[in-house]
Every structure is written in structure tokens, then in C-alpha cells.
Amino acid sequence: MFIALSNDNPDPMYRQVTDQIRDAIASGELQPDELLPSIRELALSLDVSVITIKRAYRDLETEGLIRTRQGLGSFVTAVDPAILRQEKLAEIQGELSRILLRGRKFNITSEDIVTLIEQIEGGEHDTDS
Amino acid sequence: MMALVKKFGLFYLTTAMTFFFLCAYSLAASAPNFPFLPAMFLPIYLSNAVAMSERETGDPLLGVLPISPGEIMKVKFSLAFILVVVSWLNMALFTALQGLPPAMAANVMKLNTIFGIIGLILAAAFQYGIHFFSWGAFHKVIIGFAAVSGVFGIAFFVGLAKKGLNYPGGFPLIPVLETIPGFALGILVIIAVALYHLAYRRGPWNPRRQYAG
Amino acid sequence: MTPILETARLGLAYPGFDLRDIDLSLAPGSILALIGPSGAGKTTLMKLIMGQVPPSSGQLKVAGLSHPVDLKEIRSRIGYVGEDPPFMPNKRVGEIIRFAAPYYSRWDSARFNDLLREFDIDHRQKVQNLSRGRKSLLSLALALSHEADLLLLDEPTAGIDAHRRRQVLRLMAEHVADGTRSAMIATHQTDGLAPLADRLAILHRGRIVFEGETEEILASWKWLRYRDGAVSRELEEALVSRESGAFGNRGLIRTYPEVQADLEGARAAGDLQVGNASIDDILISLTGGE
Numbered sequence: 001m002f003i004a005l006s007n008d009n010p011d012p013m014y015r016q017v018t019d020q021i022r023d024a025i026a027s028g029e030l031q032p033d034e035l036l037p038s039i040r041e042l043a044l045s046l047d048v049s050v051i052t053i054k055r056a057y058r059d060l061e062t063e064g065l066i067r068t069r070q071g072l073g074s075f076v077t078a079v080d081p082a083i084l085r086q087e088k089l090a091e092i093q094g095e096l097s098r099i100l101l102r103g104r105k106f107n108i109t110s111e112d113i114v115t116l117i118e119q120i121e122g123g124e125h126d127t128d129s
Numbered sequence: 130m131m132a133l134v135k136k137f138g139l140f141y142l143t144t145a146m147t148f149f150f151l152c153a154y155s156l157a158a159s160a161p162n163f164p165f166l167p168a169m170f171l172p173i174y175l176s177n178a179v180a181m182s183e184r185e186t187g188d189p190l191l192g193v194l195p196i197s198p199g200e201i202m203k204v205k206f207s208l209a210f211i212l213v214v215v216s217w218l219n220m221a222l223f224t225a226l227q228g229l230p231p232a233m234a235a236n237v238m239k240l241n242t243i244f245g246i247i248g249l250i251l252a253a254a255f256q257y258g259i260h261f262f263s264w265g266a267f268h269k270v271i272i273g274f275a276a277v278s279g280v281f282g283i284a285f286f287v288g289l290a291k292k293g294l295n296y297p298g299g300f301p302l303i304p305v306l307e308t309i310p311g312f313a314l315g316i317l318v319i320i321a322v323a324l325y326h327l328a329y330r331r332g333p334w335n336p337r338r339q340y341a342g
Numbered sequence: 343m344t345p346i347l348e349t350a351r352l353g354l355a356y357p358g359f360d361l362r363d364i365d366l367s368l369a370p371g372s373i374l375a376l377i378g379p380s381g382a383g384k385t386t387l388m389k390l391i392m393g394q395v396p397p398s399s400g401q402l403k404v405a406g407l408s409h410p411v412d413l414k415e416i417r418s419r420i421g422y423v424g425e426d427p428p429f430m431p432n433k434r435v436g437e438i439i440r441f442a443a444p445y446y447s448r449w450d451s452a453r454f455n456d457l458l459r460e461f462d463i464d465h466r467q468k469v470q471n472l473s474r475g476r477k478s479l480l481s482l483a484l485a486l487s488h489e490a491d492l493l494l495l496d497e498p499t500a501g502i503d504a505h506r507r508r509q510v511l512r513l514m515a516e517h518v519a520d521g522t523r524s525a526m527i528a529t530h531q532t533d534g535l536a537p538l539a540d541r542l543a544i545l546h547r548g549r550i551v552f553e554g555e556t557e558e559i560l561a562s563w564k565w566l567r568y569r570d571g572a573v574s575r576e577l578e579e580a581l582v583s584r585e586s587g588a589f590g591n592r593g594l595i596r597t598y599p600e601v602q603a604d605l606e607g608a609r610a611a612g613d614l615q616v617g618n619a620s621i622d623d624i625l626i627s628l629t630g631g632e
Binding site: 005007008010012013014039040043044046047048049050051052054097098101102105 | 371372373512515516518519520521534536537538539540557560561564607609610611612616617618
Binding site: 194 | 394411416424426428444445
């Protein structure tokens with residue numbers, strides 16, 4: 001698992017941790033029933049306080065993404081990938097609205113943006129084949 | 130506890146030994162005013178021991194380590210007490226070695242005992258003085274006291290020597306001492322020791338309640 | 343869980359100085375950074391916790407214990423690194439430890455020796471021959487070697503180079519990482535502190551002007567860099583440390599979460615940029631830059 005925290009990121013540290021662990025679960029990098037690093041281990045390796053990681057794990061547990069067994073550690077729960085996909089879609093929707101808003105200043109329409117998307121995908125197909 | 134005794138004890142030990150050797154010297158030299166001379170200088174030696182051990186009390190580590198001020202005081206009070214007792218025994222030894230007639234020896238021992246009691250009172254007073262007025266202010270008092278005692282002692286003896294009076298027979302205090310019964314002095318000693326112990330127990334370094342809000 | 347440290351309206355007043363109304367609560371696992379200009383009262387607060395001086399008001403509890411009756415027990419649970427390393431110059435490191443170690447029932451001499459090796463300090467060295475930085479490190483080694491429940495560090499990195507500084511912060515974090523111990527670090531070297539210290543208390547002229555979660559304060563205080571007209575008049579007035587120049591305007595906002603939604607438009611349009619404020623920025627703003 002790869003987690004990178006940034007002081008420049010406006011999100012609080014604990015949220016950066018929950019976001020990245022959530023992403024890892026959604027992408028399958030973290031499998032159901034997999035053991036997460038201990039709070040102590042993660043805090044020390046990321047150079048953040050134990051309290052921050054405790055909070056991150058607690059939030060993930062509230063969301064139902066992980067469960068903690070006393071004395072054993074925290075495990076990834078089996079999550080419905082459809083739910084995670086929904087959440088990701090909502091996130092991307094927010095980003096798209098921001099992009100649309102930016103484009104409007106230069107008279108860039110949604111059609112222009114769809115064209116751009118097609119170009120990008122076309123480009124990817126080219127490199128694939 | 131032992132670590133603290135080692136920390137402060139050296140100065141009391143050197144003081145006791147100095148005392149011992151002074152007595153021995155006086156005896157060997159058959160000085161006529163022995164052993165009154167060293168007895169009178171007990172306050173000075175005591176001041177010296179207290180003063181020198183205060184340097185170790187300034188050890189900043191004592192403010193960090195789990196050592197209560199009461200513990201430190203217990204050691205200091207104990208060491209001063211031991212010094213006074215050892216000095217008294219010292220005096221008793223040398224009085225015996227001097228081969229005085231029994232009545233005279235008894236008077237000499239009474240004198241030694243009185244100085245022992247004074248020593249205890251001084252030791253307790255010094256510790257209280259240092260606590261309430263801080264070392265910076267109070268050490269001048271201790272040194273002043275030692276100096277004054279020294280000067281007085283020397284003047285006293287020079288004066289006596291000039292009058293051709295010898296110790297112990299010619300000493301002006303001896304008639305007074307004869308009138309004091311031994312057991313009365315013994316009771317005074319017990320009271321003095323009890324008060325000394327109380328002075329330690331009830332001192333500001335042994336608080337018995339939390340700080341009030 | 344009992345807080346490791348708890349103060350209520352704690353204060354100490356003497357001529358020319360007035361520390362007052364200090365309310366703190368430090369939970370196990372927590373690291374509190376005590377920030378403030380020199381003379382603000384950080385060292386005095388530490389002295390009160392150590393029982394070196396009695397308070398003139400308020401209460402103080404360490405692991406539920408109180409001074410002066412529990413002074414010994416409290417000190418045995420605190421690993422203290424004071425501003426001035428507490429060693430008599432003429433003594434050797436070995437001598438000092440032979441005197442000090444027996445006072446701690448949970449003394450770990452293996453740990454102490456490991457730390458001395460790490461800090462490059464020899465048992466036979468005399469304190470007066472150690473650099474200022476090394477004296478501090480010796481103080482730290484002592485503090486870390488008796489399983490202290492509370493670490494009190496008063497400017498532990500003064501006179502220490504950047505590499506060792508990071509080491510000191512790391513050691514502090516490791517000591518507290520098991521979740522049962524806490525640390526309070528007073529410093530004005532704030533870099534690297536924010537992620538480690540989950541709580542922040544800003545002390546100014548003897549009073550606490552802010553105390554709370556580091557994340558909370560860093561989420562609320564943000565730099566806004568914006569084009570003229572990108573933010574409302576009202577908002578602009580509320581900004582502190584405002585500057586205007588050829589390339590736009592800049593100001594510090596203290597209540598970002600409340601206005602975040604309102605600023606979304608300007609942000610998306612590229613007329614406004616939000617940046618993080620450093621602890622120093624916040625400190626300067628709250629203490630008038632002293």
C-alpha cells in the first residue's frame with residue numbers, strides 16, 4: 001500500500017489518510033480481510049501523530065470500510081465495489097463541474113470538452129495498439 | 130538516600146575530622162585552654178559544613194529527579210546531628226585523656242553538652258534561614274556569625290591568658306557550671322533533640338496538604 | 343481514560359510576570375506543541391508541572407496526582423528536558439547517571455546507553471566539555487530512559503543541527519506512539535511539528551490565546567490569494583495580514599470552512615487560490631508579530 005501525505009494539500013492529514021486508504025480498497029490494492037498496518041507503525045512511518053491515524057481508522061470503521069479486532073488489528077471489510085464506484089463517480093462529477101466552470105470563462109463549451117475526452121481516449125487506443 | 134548522604138556528607142566528614150585533629154593537637158601540645166577552645170569553635174565548624182554542602186544543594190539535577198525537598202532536608206538535618214554528636218564524643222574522649230580530677234571533668238563535660246545543644250539549635254536555625262531567605266541572602270548571615278564567633282572566641286582567650294587564668298580551674302564559667310545538676314542538663318538535651326526533630330518534621334519542606342486553589 | 347496532564351485555571355504571578363487561567367488537558371497518545379514568543383510563560387508552565395515552583399492559583403494534576411505531596415511520584419513519571427541542561431559542569435556523565443538512575447524505578451540502562459551511543463556522548467566525558475547541543479541530548483537521553491508517561495520538552499532542539507533535530511522529534515514521537523504516554527513540547531522552531539503534534543496551544547503574555555487540535559486550526563486558517571473583486575467586501579474586511587500588489591491581493595482568513603462554499607465559484611474560475619498557513623503565520627497573526 002502506498003500513502004503519501006502532503007502539507008500542501010488543503011485537506012487535513014487524517015482525511016488524506018482515509019481518502020488514500022479508501023482509494024486503495026476501491027482499486028483492489030487492499031483486498032478484503034487484509035490486515036492494515038498498526039496505528040503505531042503507520043504513524044511512525046508517515047511522521048504523523050498517533051492521534052491522526054487513530055482518527056483515520058475510526059472514520060474508516062464508521063464508514064464500514066474496515067473493522068478493528070481488539071488485540072489483532074484492523075482488517076479491510078468486504079465492500080460492495082458498486083458502492084465505491086458510486087462514490088468515485090460523485091467525486092469525478094464534482095471535478096468535472098469545476099472544469100466546466102473554468103472553461104466557461106474562455107467560451108469553452110461542454111461539446112468542446114467531450115471532443116477533448118474523445119481525443120484523449122483515441123490517443124490511448126493508439127498507444128495500446 | 131545513600132546517594133544524598135554521599136553528596137552532602139563529605140563536608141560534614143571533613144569538618145568532624147578537622148575537629149578531631151585540632152583536639153588531638155591541643156592535647157599533644159598540652160595547651161592550657163584545651164579543650165574549651167575547640168568546643169567554642171563548634172559553631173564555626175558547623176557553619177562551614179552547612180555552607181559547603183549548600184553548593185551541592187544547588188545541583189540543578191535535584192530539581193528534575195524524583196527527590197522531595199523533605200528527603201534532602203532529612204539528610205542535612207541528620208548529618209548536622211551526627212556532626213554534633215560526634216564532636217561531643219570527641220570532646221568526651223579528650224576530656225578523659227586529659228586526666229582531670231573527676232569534679233572538674235564533670236564540669237568540662239557539662240560545658241561540652243551546652244555547646245552541643247547550641248550546635249543543634251544553630252543547625253536547625255541555619256536550615257530555616259536558608260529556606261526562607263534563600264542562600265544568596267542568608268549565607269552572609271552564616272559567614273558573619275562564624276566570623277563573629279571566631280573573633281569573640283579568640284578575644285576571650287587572649288583576655289584570659291593576659292589575666293594569667295588557666296583552664297579549667299581559672300575559668301570564670303566553672304563556678305556557674307558547678308551549680309547546674311547533671312540530670313537537669315540531661316533533660317535539656319532530650320528536649321533539645323526532640324525540638325530538633327520537630328523542627329525537621331514541621332519544616333516547610335514537608336508539606337502535608339496540596340496547594341490550595 | 344485519565345488525562346496524563348490536566349490543569350484548571352493554573353497560574354503563577356510574580357512582579358513583572360503573570361501566567362493565568364491556563365486550562366489544559368493532555369490525553370494519552372497526544373502530543374501538544376506549546377508555541378509562543380519567548381517570555382510568554384512556556385518555561386514557567388513546565389516548572390509548575392515539575393513542581394519546581396508552587397502555583398499562585400489553580401490546580402494541576404499529572405496522572406491524577408498533585409503537588410507537593412506527590413512530587414516524587416509525579417517526577418518519576420515525567421521525562422523532562424529543561425531549557426538549561428541540569429548538570430553541574432565538573433561532573434562526568436557516568437557520575438551523573440550513577441547518582442540519578444537509582445531514583446527511577448523503571449530505569450532502562452540499556453536504552454540509556456543506546457541513546458548515548460546514538461548521540462555520540464561518552465560516559466567519561468565531563469559535562470563542561472560537551473557542546474550545548476550535546477548537553478541537551480544528554481538531558482533527553484535521561485528523560486527517555488525511565489519509561490516516562492509524560493515527556494516535557496522545553497526547547498529541546500536549541501543548539502542542535504537540523505539532522506539531530508529531526509532525530510529528537512522522531513524519538514519523541516516513538517516514545518509516545520504506544521498510545522499510553524503523552525508529550526508536551528515547547529518550541530519556536532515549528533517546522534516538522536504540525537503533523538506530529540495533534541494539539542497546539544499558543545501562549546502569549548501569560549495567557550493561552552488558542553488551544554485545540556492542530557488539524558482544526560490548520561483547516562481554519564488559510565491564505566487567500568485573489569484577484570480584485572473576487573471576494574466580497576465583507577470577507578475582505580475579515581482578512582488579516584492583508585497585502586495588495588501588482589499581482590493581486592493576499593490575506594489570511596481564520597474561518598475558512600465557513601466560507602469555503604462561497605469561494606468555490608471564484609476558485610473554479612481561477613480568480614482565487616487557497617493556500618495553507620504555517621504555524622508561524624498563525625502565531626504571528628495572533629501575537630502581533632513579537
